[in-house]
Each structure stands twice: as C-alpha cells, then as structure tokens.
Amino acid sequence: MSQELIDDVVGREYEYGFVSDIDQELIAKGLSPDVIHFISNKKEEPEWMLEWRLKAYEQWLRMKHPHWSNVHFPPVDFQEIIYWAAPKKKPTLNSLDEVDPELLNTFKKLGIPLDEQKQLAGVAVDAVLDSVSVKTTFQKALAEKGVIFSSMSDAIKNHPDLVRKYLGSVVPVTDNFYAALNSAVFSDGSFVYVPKGVRCPMELSTYFRINAKNTGQFERTLIIADEGSYVSYLEGCTAPQRDENQLHAAVVELVAHAHAEIKYSTVQNWFPGDKDGNGGVYNFVTKRGLCEGAKSKISWTQVETGSAITWKYPSVVLKGDESVGEFYSVAVTANYQQADTGTKMTHIGKNTRSRIVSKGISAGKSQNSYRGLVRFNSKADNSRNYSQCDSLLIGDQCGAHTFPYLETANPTCTVEHEATTSKIGEDILFYCNQRGLDTEKAVALIVNGYAKEVLNNLPMEFAVEAQKLLAISLEGSVG
Amino acid sequence: MKPLLIIDQLRAGIEGREILKGISLTVNPGEVHAIMGPNGSGKSTLASVLSGRSEYEVISGSVTYNGEDLLEKAPEERAQAGVFQAFQYPVEIPGVSTANFVRTSLNAIRAARGEEPLDPSAFLMRMKERMALVELDPSFLQRSLNEGFSGGEKKRNEIFQMAMLEPTLAILDETDSGLDIDALRIVANGVNALRTPNNAMVVITHYQRLLNYIVPDVVHVLMDGQLVLSGNKDLALELEAKGYDWLRNDGVVA
C-alpha cells in the first residue's frame, strides 16, 4: 500500500447516524435512589426487584471506576447521564397500529423488520429503543413450543421465579463497576427461557438502538437453556451520530444446563465517533455464560465494528464435565476507535474444551487489543484449549496488541496458543490490483477472507450483513 | 492495422539499478511475441513494468497501449483496460474462495467499463466452461485462492482467470516454469484456445519447450536489458540448441 494512500485517510460515513424524532419520556439526568425508585415504579416491578436494585446501587457507590490498561478516555460523569428514556406510546404486543409511525420508520431505516409479514423468515425480533423493549415478534409461535422470549420487564412480571433464580447468578452484582451500575439501573433487555429438550424453532434476535441524547443504555439480557435444549440468539446495535459520547453498559448472562447449547451472536455497530474521534458510544459490557451441566455448550460469536471504545470479554465458565466453550471474534477499529476485547475461559469440569479464534483489524489511528484468560483449575482433568489470535494492520498509525494469560494448574490439560501480527502483503494487494480491483475493494476482499472463520459461525442472514459492515467500516482507511 | 502495444526506448530499474536499457517493441492485435533470455536479463522486470508494480521505476521511454499512455495508469486501471499478467509466483489469499475472487475481479472490470455485473447463472456457466479449458477441477472454486495449490494448479488457475477476464493483452511471465510436460500441454492448450485476431500475447520464457505448444509469430532475445535479436519461431530452436552464449561470442552484445 503506498504511503499516499495511507496518508490520505478520509473518515468514513456512519450509515445509521440519523436521529429519530420520537415523542419521548425522559427523566432528569443523574443517579440517586430516587431515580432507581422511579425506574422500578415505572416498570411496575415487584418489591424484591426494587430491593435488588437498591442493594446493587449501594455496592456500586462503594466501588471505584476501573482504570483500564489499554483504553484511554476522560472520566465519565455519572450525574450527567439520563437513566430513563422511553417512547411515550408504548405499543401493546399485538398491535403495530398504535406505535408512533416515526418509530417504525426508525427501525425500517435500520433494516429491522417489525412487520411480521415482511420479515426474514424464521427470525424473531425484540427491538429495544433506548431503554425499553418496543415489540417482541413471533411470541405466539414460540409460546407453542414453551419458549419464553420477552422483554426483561415482562419477564420480571410474568416469570418472577425464573428471573429471581437466575438474575445475577452468572454475573454477580459486584462483579465489576459497570455490572453493579447496570444491576441498579437496567431498564430493559431480553429474556429467553428454552424448556427441557426443546430446540428453539427460530433464531431469536434483539435489536438495540440508542436514540435519545445524553442517555445511557443499560440493558440486561438473560438466556436460560434447560436440559437438552438449543437456542441461537443474535444481538445487533446502532446509535445516532452525536458529538458527545454515549454510554452503553449492558450485562448478558447465559446459563446452559446439561446437554444444552446456546449460540450467541453479536453484530455491534454502535456509532464509533467521527473521523476526528469526536463522539461515539462507550461500549462497556459484561457478558458471561455458565456451562452449568455436563456436555453443555456455549458459543459466542461477535463482529465488532462500532463504538468509540469497546471493552468486553464474553466469557464462559466451564463447570459441567465435557462442556464446551467457544469464542469467535472479529474486531475492526478505524479512525480513533479503541477496542479492548477478548474472552475468559475458566475450565472447572473434567474433559472440558474451549476454542478461541480472534481476528483483530486495526486501521487509521485506532488501537485494537486482544486480552484473554484461559484458566485450568486443578480439577479440570484432560481439558483442552486452542487459541488463535491474529492481528492485521492497515496503515502505520494504528496499534495491535495481544495479551493472553494461560494458566494451567492441572498437568493433564493441554493448551495451544498462537498469535500473529502482520500487515496486508504488498504482493497480495498488487495481485488484486492486477486483476482489476482497486485497493479499497482489494482490502475489503482480503479482510473478509481473513475473518471468514468467524463469519462462518454467524447465521447466514447476519453473515451477509456482517460482511458488508466490515467493508463499510474500513472505507476510507486505505485512501 | 493499429498496433496494440508500442514500447519505445524503455529504460527502467529497481532501487536505483538500471535493468532495462532501452527496449523497443511493437505488438499488433492477433500476434504472439515470445521474449526469451537468460536469467537476470530483465524478463520479469519487463513484465512488472508493464503491469505497474510500484517498486520498479521507469527512467525514460514510453509504453503506449491502445493509443494511451500505459505507464500513467494504476495497476487496476491497466487490468480494467484489458492488460492481464499471468504471474510467475501467484499469491495465496486465505479465506477468499477462487470463485468469489474471480467474480469480484470480473465485475470490477465490467463496472469500470460501464457494464452490468454478470448475472449469477451466466457467471457460473462461464466458469464451468473455462475451468474445463485448463482441466481445473470445480472443487478448486470453493477453495481459498491458490492456498494449498500445487505449482501446476496455480499456473492453471492463472490461465483460468485469463480465460474468465478475456484480456486484450496477456503477459505470461514464465508460465512454464515448474510445470511437468502434461501440465505444460494443458496450459498451452488453454492459451491457444484464447487466441483471437483481436488480442495479443507476450510470452516470457527461459526455455524453448513452451513455444512448441504456443507457436509465436515473433521471437525476441533479451540480454542485459536489451533486445539483441528478433526472428521467427526458428530462432527459439536455435537458442535451444546453442544456448545464449554464442550471442555474446558473436559480438552481438558488447
């Protein structure tokens, strides 16, 4: 790649940067017990839920904001954030007519089908705008199989026993600063329960969007796969283009019982900030899955192209014997984005297996770090891990970093870790040029090939979307 | 007839070292030119300069293709204008299937010419037909480009791509190197099938044997960066019999 091409870095356009003019209900910014009372009250929550939140809030007050190693940003002022924003007209489940038409347009623009007639076959969608779940589709078809797929708010009301049993069981309230904050103020999110032996008949999907100004989004997702069940879940995210930074601090908990499998895919495209590094979403997320039962399996797949700062480690605790954890990740950073992402695989049960495939692509002045922990506890006999962490560099202003921790306290375990860092070879680019592709197309093609092993793990419809997203994310990075 | 390619007094080199020391060559549509020469004579440099490899600098002279200045164009613009180079060492691109690569390439070239992308079924038909031309198994289409291909398979893949892209000017850089006799025959048959009155080929080779299969109209001898002798196909046989040294001994090269 010639130096001029790289020097001629042009910022890319963010396709989802529009702001929707939706009639919204907001509360004053700032966080206090009153705000938590307000949120809980607004959502008509039972007393135990309010107490849980208040306890989390007290814990949070005692915690210090983490000082993260490889990302840099000015301190977040938690009193400047609005903790509740909701569209005023809350649609009921069976009627789209009542929904603010502007809101429907918003989701249409995003390519998210709310209208069941038009939507992709076999995908049930829960759309979350700012804080609340707007509509959950396909509930009836799912209900026939006994699958519960609803907003978290509804689940708290309709399935309190399940929520009480599992909420906070994988990510304890005190796990970290942002998990505690989320526990105190989470507004909505998705809840999934797949009963014993049921193979969920369709892909479940949640679409998150931050719309209101100065709001934080604190969604909470809980997925439980009971014995022998299977579910595939996809999460997508966008946010409007704004000059100031927005905070997104979600918590996702997965529980897989014996012989159950959960496949969780994320296509994250929050607004990354403009080409000069102004604005963008801070994406501080705690995601963890527990392979509770024997032969259970949890697989995380993520395509991360958005956010000004991403800090997340979708993890798996391999407690059940012969359980399997997987992490497939593509993280693209351009302009001034910073991503610090990776996974933790904690092997507790015997004969457990984990596999990590991470592909980082850095362009512009961005910083892309892989941080991972693979730990074998002393009882995890005959367990194995395989990790492959590759970094691709585009331009000489960016950085790529790899920080794997490999801890083995059991001599029957096997670890294989490999990592490489390189740039796209001049000879490969020239070859593509000679076949008529300009450098930008060539880079998109090469990057997609590079990320293929991860993209292959996405459900088909989303793999196509993800490919397009990768190409868009790198537009302008090569001249 | 209007010449397709006119190379006029081309001097070029790499890292400050002059390799091509004034080359002139005219190629008309329908012609096959062979350029032969010993190692280090500048054969690959000539191919690289024609396809636009940025490490090579042109010192002076000109290259006119279809009446336009070829040296001004970026590599992809040359490709879009119909210049194709079959590489001596084709690269591997992990994760990018051969089919996907060829489709992207073909459609990029078509787009540059204001043509619509080839519709999927027409594309598949064309691919099937052209693969048969070089006896490449369809399973290669799904495999990552050139990854794990043998030397012969890579060369056949280059000719397959040439068949797909239908270039006006094809430069074959040592396409015969590393091929056994069967592969050589397959590659040559593929190339011959692509000869038309409207396109031209420049075949760069060290050995005469390829020219038994691809019969050239003109044979040039490149030594020390200059074309020292041109003749018909019999010149190639003479070179095969006598080697290159006699040209030096004869005082043709100073």
Next chain:
Amino acid sequence: MSAQEHLVQQGQPVQQGHEAQQAREEGHEHPATADVGIATFSDAVKATFRHEEWKYTNLASLITTFGDAERATKSAELASSDHRILIVNGIAEQIIPEATVLASAPAIESVPGTASASPFTTYVAAEAQCIVEVRIPKNTQREQPIVIDVVTNGSTRTMIGATRIRIIAEEGASVVVHEKHHGSGSHECMDLTLTEIVVHANSTVQYAKHTQLPEMLRHIGSTIAHVHAHGTLHTHAMCLGGPYVRNDLYIRLEESGAEAYLNGLSVLRGHEVADNHTTVDHLVPRCHSDELYKGIYYDASMGIFNGKVLVRPDAQKTTAYQSSRSLLLGDRAQINAKPQLEIWADDVKCSHGATTGQLDNEAIFYLRSRGLTLEQARALLVDAFAQEMYDRLP
C-alpha cells in the same frame, strides 16, 4: 474533550490484566515502582505486592526471612585469573584482565513494564556491594569463554548478596559469558544481581545465565541489554533448580540490524519456582528477534513465562518471533504463560505461540513397541525436548 485527546501514552507499554483491573476496582491501587523510594530489600519486596508483573508470586514471607539479613562488606583480597571471575556474597574476590571493579556505574533508565523498572533493579543499582565491569576491546574475538561465578555462602548466617555486573563488547568484538549462580550453607540466602550488557556495532555477545541453587538459596536477577547496529546478542536462561528463581530480561534493539536470540530452559522439581519475564523492545526499523523458552515441570513445581514483544511506532520491517513450550509432568505442576505482542508499527512480521501439554502418547507407544520401558521412553522424550536448548548453549 474527546476521549482521543487522552491517547497520549501511545508507545508506552501497558501490562495490566484482568486481575490488575480487579485489584484496582477493589481499591488496591499501586503507584509505579519508580515513584517509591526503595532503600532496603524489604522495600523492594513490598513494591511487588499487587503488581501485575509479580501476580503469580507472593514474596511477602521474604521480608521476615531477610529483613535483617547480613550483607558482607569486607573487601576481599582481589585475586586474578585468565577466565574466571568470582563473586562471593556480593564481593568480588577474583577478576580477569579485561575486568575492573568500579566504585559507581551509570544510573538505569526505567522503562515501565520491563526489567529496568523492577524494584530489585532499583535496589541493586543503588545498593550493590560491588560493581564488576568486563570490557572486550574493539575487534577482539575472545576465544575462551568468561565464567562469572556468583556464589552465596550462608554457612554462618542469613545473607543477602547484591552484585552488579557490566559486560561491554566494543565494536566488532565477540565474547561468550557464562554467569553461574550457586551457593552453599545451611542458612537462608538471597542472591540479587543486575547484569547490563552493551553489544556495540558489529559485535557478538553470547550470555548464558545458569541457576542451579541449593534448597536454602533464592535468586532474583535482572539483565538489561542494549544492542547496537548489526550487533548480535544470544541469551540463555538455564533454570535447573532452586526454591525460587526470578529472571527479568530486557533487551533493547537500539539500532538497525540489531539481532537478539533469547533462549530459556527450566527443569524444576519439588516445589521449585522459576519466574521468567522477558521484554524485547524493537525501537528502530529492521531489527530481528527470536525467542524460545521451554520448561519441564515435575512434582509440584511452577513455571511462569511472561514474554513481551514490543514494536515501537517507527520500528518498521521488524521481524519478531516468540515461542514458549511447557511439559507438565508432575501431578501438581503448574505453568502460567503470558506471551504478549504490543505492536505500534504496521510493516512487521510478529508471532507468538505457547503450548502446554504432556509427552506425546504416540511417540511413547512407538518407543515401547521398540522395546523401551515406559520410564525409558518418557526419559528419552524429555531429554530430546530439553536437548535442543542445551545444543544452543555456546
């Protein structure tokens, strides 16, 4: 202000991890060691608490053990030898013609996250009982290896020895140095060293550090090397026993064409611990490094390998490779590996690999089918695994 204006630390190494983050969240934040005055051994130990670079070892008990340990002060009669330097309890007793005992030496520039910032480096730099400098003159190829015996003798009471060694190969010179650590006696002893190596242009240094320590002796040592244009440095960390060995190695490739080859072998038994931390710092374009550390862990021994490859923003055309391979052969043996790449330049080829495992059952079966017993087969494969590192020794 945008987040990006805070991106001021570009190029600074960072080494905090999950646990360090947690420590901070829990409010156990620790300032960088450079800000802490380190006047005593106990100060140095305290500076390791909750420190990311010391996360797998707890040195707290050393404060009680060595809090009032004796330091030898008597300047011994200086003997001379052709090839052997002898340092006992931190005092030089014998030197070679190319060596001098210095009264002081230049300060160590502290680069965070490397051996130069270790609290023990700070301590030894200030408190070394002797400084021995070996200087190989320009264009001299020293045929005979130099042996530096660092002996700690605890026959009368608990001792700390703190030694500073400087090895300088002037332009075009070449030398082989074996730094051997051993000891005797029935009292607990601590052997602290700081070794600096300067590899000037076109010179070659082969430096092997051997630690084979008795039960009562621990070692904590730092090695800091500067490699200049077209200079070549080979290092070998041979950890063949000792209750606790800590090696911090920091190699700076400071001019183009510099090369570093880092080798390590740990063979541990019982409750022995070997803690190897390496950083290769590519500061300029066109340097090369290649690292291979192997470990064989029997019984309840523990190996730690923390290897960092750092490629600074201008260091284009860097090639850097790193590999760590561990065999866990004991029921309670442990290995903690942290191979890291920090890359700030794009035109580079860098890779690391780490494996942890057991002997290949296929290979064992093959050998047994040829008549070897299980024990013989295992021993043969372990030897073969280790032999590669012995073969690399100068």
